Amino acid sequence: MSASAVVFYMLAFFILATGLLAVTSRKIFRSAIWLLFSLTGIAGLYFWLQMEFIAAVQIVVYVGGIVVLIIFSIFLTQQSGKDLPAPVRGRPVVSALLVCAGFVLTCLLLRQYAFRPMGQSVAGAGAGNMGVDASVGNIGAQMLSTSEHGYILPFEVISILLLAAMIGCIVIAIKVKPEEK
């Protein structure tokens, strides 16, 4: 087993262990912190896959944005020192059984399928060459290109969506004055 495989299995163990702690911890603030570790581990997995830009976006948006937002909302809505109420009796057992059944089914299906590279360059270059050019310049050029494989339309739609979400958040969370009620 080479060093990179060892790194992958350690990252996988880290992601799954912290993810499991994030959904089972009884203190909500600890749960948010475990989620932060899990998301950082996923960023590490992207680094391991040599997708540096995705890893950077993952850290900036998830770790820096969403987790901080979740922690703010925890402080705004409840006492973070208190334990969460225990789940309904029997529900963890039933859902663990269901989830394990689903996972086993997915793994059996995955084992049956033989994945083969589909790109044109692979046939000539051989299986040893994993040549994704995921540099920032290449991603930016394709994202803003108006030619056949350009992503300018989804990019603009996403920017409208973000604007709509921003205005929507303000409208939803705005405080109604008592005399207007």
Next chain:
Amino acid sequence: MNQVPLSHILFVSAALFFIGMYGLFTRRNMITMLMSVELILNSVNINFVAFNKYLYPDKLEGVFFTLFIIAIAAAEAAVAIAIIINLYRNFHSIDVEAADEMKF
């Protein structure tokens, strides 16, 4: 990274997806349910990047889908937290079973 087969990465993302499902089934607090949804979205992102890397090494489509999913997840989390805070003002609880009226 050639020593690790694609199916092992898919096992990891499937496990992460089902961990998120377990959280959605057992939690009743809205913020923790939102965390489970984030785990599920991340498992999907891992799948996209791994397929892009292993099966279509001359294209970038998986990267773009991942970027758009991250942007939509950010918008979704912001709107969800605004709704949660508004709900907390009206019901003084963010337990899903406390919110049993749609209009107040």
